[in-house]
Amino acid sequence: MSENETATGGRPGRGRRPATEVRAAVLTAAGRILLDEGLQALTFDRVAREAGASRTTLHKWWPSPGALAAEAYFARSRPVLDFPDTGDLRADLIAQLGAFVRWLKEEGAERPVSQLVGAAQLDPGLARAFAEEYGRPRRELARARLRTAQRAGLLREDADLDIVVDQLWGALYHRMLVLKAPFDASVVPRLVDHALHGAAPR
Amino acid sequence: MSENETATGGRPGRGRRPATEVRAAVLTAAGRILLDEGLQALTFDRVAREAGASRTTLHKWWPSPGALAAEAYFARSRPVLDFPDTGDLRADLIAQLGAFVRWLKEEGAERPVSQLVGAAQLDPGLARAFAEEYGRPRRELARARLRTAQRAGLLREDADLDIVVDQLWGALYHRMLVLKAPFDASVVPRLVDHALHGAAPR
Numbered sequence: 001m002s003e004n005e006t007a008t009g010g011r012p013g014r015g016r017r018p019a020t021e022v023r024a025a026v027l028t029a030a031g032r033i034l035l036d037e038g039l040q041a042l043t044f045d046r047v048a049r050e051a052g053a054s055r056t057t058l059h060k061w062w063p064s065p066g067a068l069a070a071e072a073y074f075a076r077s078r079p080v081l082d083f084p085d086t087g088d089l090r091a092d093l094i095a096q097l098g099a100f101v102r103w104l105k106e107e108g109a110e111r112p113v114s115q116l117v118g119a120a121q122l123d124p125g126l127a128r129a130f131a132e133e134y135g136r137p138r139r140e141l142a143r144a145r146l147r148t149a150q151r152a153g154l155l156r157e158d159a160d161l162d163i164v165v166d167q168l169w170g171a172l173y174h175r176m177l178v179l180k181a182p183f184d185a186s187v188v189p190r191l192v193d194h195a196l197h198g199a200a201p202r
Numbered sequence: 203m204s205e206n207e208t209a210t211g212g213r214p215g216r217g218r219r220p221a222t223e224v225r226a227a228v229l230t231a232a233g234r235i236l237l238d239e240g241l242q243a244l245t246f247d248r249v250a251r252e253a254g255a256s257r258t259t260l261h262k263w264w265p266s267p268g269a270l271a272a273e274a275y276f277a278r279s280r281p282v283l284d285f286p287d288t289g290d291l292r293a294d295l296i297a298q299l300g301a302f303v304r305w306l307k308e309e310g311a312e313r314p315v316s317q318l319v320g321a322a323q324l325d326p327g328l329a330r331a332f333a334e335e336y337g338r339p340r341r342e343l344a345r346a347r348l349r350t351a352q353r354a355g356l357l358r359e360d361a362d363l364d365i366v367v368d369q370l371w372g373a374l375y376h377r378m379l380v381l382k383a384p385f386d387a388s389v390v391p392r393l394v395d396h397a398l399h400g401a402a403p404r
Contacts, residue, residue: 114323117379118321118323119324120320120382121379131380135381139381153403155403156404159396159401160396162383167368170375170376170377171369171372173375175368178332178333180333181333191368195400195401198398198400199363201357201358
């Protein structure tokens, strides 16, 4: 098989697609399977079939179905991760975290992300893929918005932005993964106020 | 087999042990296996053998090896979870979280707790057991210390103590499970200061 045939995913008779298009189709199919049916359903065979790509291509691009799942999850959740920047940090954080909670609780993302983080604890390769393809890019998006706020004087100069990320999104993961405590978007304003102003008397 | 033989774990010729003693021996053996070798090594067979108990007893007391592992993890980590109460909330939180980080990073608890939380995402029974046997009792211990501080006026009356727990311990779980970002006890004072005073200008 030539390089080109591999990259285009081998759909004979339907013309060669550029690699970026095949890649996008694979991520879309993987994201759909992950969200609708969960991590167990996501195999290279199934994704290749639904994306009209070859298994060889998938094996070449991703070390494991878990790694593909992690990247597909990031691609699929990408629109939910965008930050408004209205200049009102509290409102923007509430909007962003609220969208994240609805994505988890109403749009079906809680199961796949729990499964991905769960499986990652038993599979170091998946842990690396999930952190690299989702966790850290996602943290970087949040950090960028917080940095803008810090430059505008809305966060203290010595605030540790990584800790702020841990205390906003990490707090939600804690309830979801460790405590298995129910929550909805109504917790978000309190969570943001705690992250901004703390629990001690002012 | 009589009720009593079952409860004493059936070690013929060595005398009958009271059920509480058998239970303690089982939890000790399970905790040792979990910490030394990880979740995969913890089977009813292995624990029964090492604790001198019968498999029947174990099956009767725990629905699954995972549920036993969750309770054993709580029993084993119990001493690390205790709170000093010196009246200085910041110092007490730093001492407690510092002990938790050392327990994870230096005493080998990171692997088993990650495995337990991980496996729980793929096994609802284990998720329930882990939340009931570890996550929530652990949160209750933290909440009790925070409540004392709140009554003493060291936390605001309207502070949400569950959120404070999420923003202290949950932040560490976030780094450990989701970001796979390295950390050590040096992060703890900053984490506590953020939870107490927030990231916004005072």
